[in-house]
Amino acid sequence: MTALQLPVEVVVDLAKEFASPNLRDGEALYRFFKNRRVSMEALLGPHHKRTLARMAEQPLCLVLHDTTEVAFPGVSEGVGLGPLRDSEDKGFLLHLSLAVCADGLHLPLGVLAASTLVRPNHKGRGRNKHLSGGELSKKKNKESERWPQQVALCRNAIGSCANVIHVADREGDAYPFLAEMLSSRDRFVVRLARDRHVFEDEWDDEGLSISETWLDTVIKTTLDVPVAGRGKDKVTVRGRPRQPEREATVSVGARRLELRRPRYYGAASGLPERLEVNVVFAVELDPPEGCNPLSWLLLTSEPVETAEQQLAVLGWYKARWLLEEFNKALKTGCAYESRQLEGYHGLRNALGLFLPIAWQLLRLKVQARQEPQAPATDVLSQEQLDVLQQTSRQGLPEQPTVSEALGAIAKLGGHLKRNGAFGWQVLWRGMRRLDDLVAGWKAAKFAMQTMAHTSKKSLRDV
Ligand SMILES: [Mn+2]
Numbered sequence: 001m002t003a004l005q006l007p008v009e010v011v012v013d014l015a016k017e018f019a020s021p022n023l024r025d026g027e028a029l030y031r032f033f034k035n036r037r038v039s040m041e042a043l044l045g046p047h048h049k050r051t052l053a054r055m056a057e058q059p060l061c062l063v064l065h066d067t068t069e070v071a072f073p074g075v076s077e078g079v080g081l082g083p084l085r086d087s088e089d090k091g092f093l094l095h096l097s098l099a100v101c102a103d104g105l106h107l108p109l110g111v112l113a114a115s116t117l118v119r120p121n122h123k124g125r126g127r128n129k130h131l132s133g134g135e136l137s138k139k140k141n142k143e144s145e146r147w148p149q150q151v152a153l154c155r156n157a158i159g160s161c162a163n164v165i166h167v168a169d170r171e172g173d174a175y176p177f178l179a180e181m182l183s184s185r186d187r188f189v190v191r192l193a194r195d196r197h198v199f200e201d202e203w204d205d206e207g208l209s210i211s212e213t214w215l216d217t218v219i220k221t222t223l224d225v226p227v228a229g230r231g232k233d234k235v236t237v238r239g240r241p242r243q244p245e246r247e248a249t250v251s252v253g254a255r256r257l258e259l260r261r262p263r264y265y266g267a268a269s270g271l272p273e274r275l276e277v278n279v280v281f282a283v284e285l286d287p288p289e290g291c292n293p294l295s296w297l298l299l300t301s302e303p304v305e306t307a308e309q310q311l312a313v314l315g316w317y318k319a320r321w322l323l324e325e326f327n328k329a330l331k332t333g334c335a336y337e338s339r340q341l342e343g344y345h346g347l348r349n350a351l352g353l354f355l356p357i358a359w360q361l362l363r364l365k366v367q368a369r370q371e372p373q374a375p376a377t378d379v380l381s382q383e384q385l386d387v388l389q390q391t392s393r394q395g396l397p398e399q400p401t402v403s404e405a406l407g408a409i410a411k412l413g414g415h416l417k418r419n420g421a422f423g424w425q426v427l428w429r430g431m432r433r434l435d436d437l438v439a440g441w442k443a444a445k446f447a448m449q450t451m452a453h454t455s456k457k458s459l460r461d462v
Contacts, residue, residue, distance in 0.1 A: 033346040043352025044114060047359070048157065051099055051110025055162035060102035062316055063112055063154055064323040065147065065168045067095045071337055072347070080344030082118035091337075092344065093117040094351070095146045097154055098323050098359075102165065105370045106319045108326070108363045111355045113153045116348055117146060147172050148180045155186060165189060165302065167320055175262055178299065179271050189316050192279075192297040199258035199274055248294045250282040252314065254304035278304040280313045322366070329358040333428035357435075361427050368403040376405035387437045388412075409434060 032038060055061045071087035081090035097113040100106045151166055158164060166186055168177075170193035181188050259275045267273075277299045284293035298317055303309050330336050334354050339347065363379045376385060379402060389396045392408045400408070410422040413430025 030346075033349040034343065035349075036345070038349050038352075040114065040116075040348040040352040043349060044111065044355060047110060047356040048112065051112055052157065052161060054109040055099050055112075055158070055164070058101050058109070058162065061109060061162050061164045062100050062102050062106070062319050063151075063164050063166050064098045064100060064320050065095070065150060065166060065172065066320070066323045066327075067093050067146070067171060068327045068331075070094050070331070070347075072339070074338060080118065082121060084119070092347075093119070093143075093146075095150055096323065096326070096355075097150055098326055099164070100319055100322055102316060102319075104315065105366075106322060107367055107370070108322060108359060110359050112157060113150050114351065114355060115146060115150060115153075116344075116351075117143065118344065119143070144171075144174050144177070147174065147177045151177075151181060151186060152184075155184065163187075165316055167316055169320060173299075175259070175265060175275070176269075176271060178259070178275055178277065182275055182277070182301070183272075187301045189298050189300045189302070189313055191317065192299055195297075197260040197262075199260055246288065246291075248284045249286065250284050250294060252280065252282050252307070252310050254278065254280040254310045254313075256304075259299075278302065280304050280310050282314055322362070325365075326358055326362050329361050329424050329428070330354060333358065333361065333424035335425075357428070357431055361424070361431060364402055364406045364409070365422075365427070368406045372401060372403040374402045376400045376402050378402065380405055381438075383438050383441060384434055387434060387441050391437060 069084045069086050069091060070093075071084055071089040071091040072081060073089045075081060075090060079090075081092060084091050093116065095115045095117065096111060099109040099112045101109065147168065154164070154166070164187065166181065166188040168188070168190045170191045172190045173193040178188075178190065180186075255278070257277060257279050259277060261269075261271050261273050261275075265271050278301070280296075280298045280300060282294065282296045282298075284295065287293040296314070296317065298313055300313050302313055304313060334357070336350070336354060339350060360379060364376075367374055367379065377399075380388070385400065385405070388400070388405060388408050391412065393411075396404055396408055406422065406427075409430035410426050411430065412433045413422075413426040413428070415422055415426045415430070
């Protein structure tokens with residue numbers, strides 16, 4: 001195993017507790033990851049703190065929630081991993097909450113929460129036979145509980161230090177989750193997975209579906225929505241046709257609705273019979289041939305009376321693709337899934353170091369695109385910038401911009417000019433080299449100080 005760098009964000013805090021000259025050595029790091037006293041949560045602590053501080057400076061933030069499956073083809077059985085849906089290999093679910101600015105730039109602010117979940121092994125189909133219907137659905141529900149749990153985690157962490165809107169895709173569409181957010185006064189945008197029954201002035205026992213109610217009540221307007229291209233990578237959603245990236249012209253509408261509690265929950269569930277929410281929908285008008293028209297049904301706590309408010313809701317939902325980019329950075333950049341750490345605990349701890357790096361790279365990439373002239377100090381530590389300055393052959397300006405810093409990191413990672421845009425692998429390699437160099441730089445500074453100290457001392461002694 002090659003030596004891994006520790007992100008600057010955590011190296012200082014780590015060093016305090018686990019100071020060891022060999023920590024950066026491959027074997028030592030391997031042992032470190034396996035150490036029972038080390039946890040992903042503890043490793044992420046300093047990054048969480050900085051994320052909250054960045055959020056506090058924003059008038060409004062989005063917290064994007066989503067789950068990705070991580071599969072480890074090289075890992076043998078019996079190390080605490082479980083089955084996956086998208087892969088034959090063993091792995092676990094990684095549920096992330098990424099904070100971004102709510103304005104149009106959507107600059108990533110950091111990972112606010114991360115949790116992992118291992119699906120239980122179900123060898124032999126009859127395994128659940130002894131369970132009653134209720135027990136079985138309870139078991140299935142356990143997985144979807146991660147949504148309200150993580151929103152609660154974020155709520156507690158944020159307290160009153162920032163204003164946030166939670167954003168979730170169709171996986172987050174669950175009546176108990178919506179009920180929980182409404183009763184806790186969380187602000188949210190959640191995409192509906194399926195049509196729902198609603199209360200209207202006149203409705204029979206069957207009720208009406210949302211799509212049946214709104215048609216004559218909408219305000220129509222149009223806007224361009226970039227549709228996320230779905231490539232060969234693992235971010236692709238199962239069974240969904242590959243959609244080319246495009247600017248979609250959509251018809252937008254909105255209204256207030258009362259959702260009916262789905263029948264399968266029943267009164268005994270304790271869930272409210274109705275939930276009052278706002279709905280924004282967007283339907284693509286002229287999809288390219290062979291493409292599914294974009295069709296979003298978004299539930300939100302936010303006002304949707306004006307076209308401007310409706311567009312804001314769509315814009316917040318659009319920010320969600322950043323989390324998919326983040327997962328790409330993690331999976332392709334550091335090749336997380338080919339790590340041979342053998343063991344759930346070690347793999348979780350590795351995330352404690354990798355997630356902050358993935359954030360730093362995503363932030364640099366997004367900011368270099370949106371605000372290329374912004375100072376690199378927005379993203380990189382002073383030490384990272386000092387070292388970058390010293391190692392850059394063409395030389396960096398005194399106060400480099402984010403795009404200059406990004407270019408220098410890509411070069412450290414071996415990027416050749418003719419290869420065009422920077423890929424995640426090159427950036428990740430560059431960042432690892434940078435953080436390695438920073439560690440050396442810090443060690444050298446420390447040694448110089450110690451030497452200065454001893455020589456003074458010896459002078460005094462004389
Ligand atoms: Mn999802």
